[in-house]
Amino acid sequence: MSSGNSTLSQAHARTVIDYSRLRSFTGDDIGAERDIIELYKTTAEQVLARLATALNDPHAWSRECHSLKGASINLGVLELGRLAAEAEMTPPSLKTLNILRSAYADLANEVEARDH
Numbered sequence: 001m002s003s004g005n006s007t008l009s010q011a012h013a014r015t016v017i018d019y020s021r022l023r024s025f026t027g028d029d030i031g032a033e034r035d036i037i038e039l040y041k042t043t044a045e046q047v048l049a050r051l052a053t054a055l056n057d058p059h060a061w062s063r064e065c066h067s068l069k070g071a072s073i074n075l076g077v078l079e080l081g082r083l084a085a086e087a088e089m090t091p092p093s094l095k096t097l098n099i100l101r102s103a104y105a106d107l108a109n110e111v112e113a114r115d116h
Contacts, residue, residue, distance in 0.1 A: 016103075016110045021076025037111055040075050044068060044104055051097050061092035068100070077107055 026032040054060035065088035072081030
């Protein structure tokens with residue numbers, strides 16, 4: 001994260017999930033949408049937990065970031081996908097992990113607010 005303009009060094013204050021992308025899978029089926037989001041959240045939480053154990057293993061770090069990137073971009077969680085893509089190309093660090101965790105928390109908060 002040598003660049004002051006890097007995505008990882010910027011705040012992520014936009015809509016967290018592209019619902020039009022999600023609806024391309026679910027149509028207008030809200031139940032299916034919730035199921036897919038919950039599956040994504042479970043997967044993302046598992047990847048974040050594995051990233052925490054990969055702080056001393058650059059290959060595992062890169063592999064887990066790649067997994068998070070793919071799952072995120074596929075679903076339309078573009079900001080987290082972009083952050084994971086950048087993290088994939090950087091050495092493991094707690095700072096980067098916390099940025100990814102924060103972006104995930106933004107997603108969880110947006111989904112919870114939307115469901116209420």
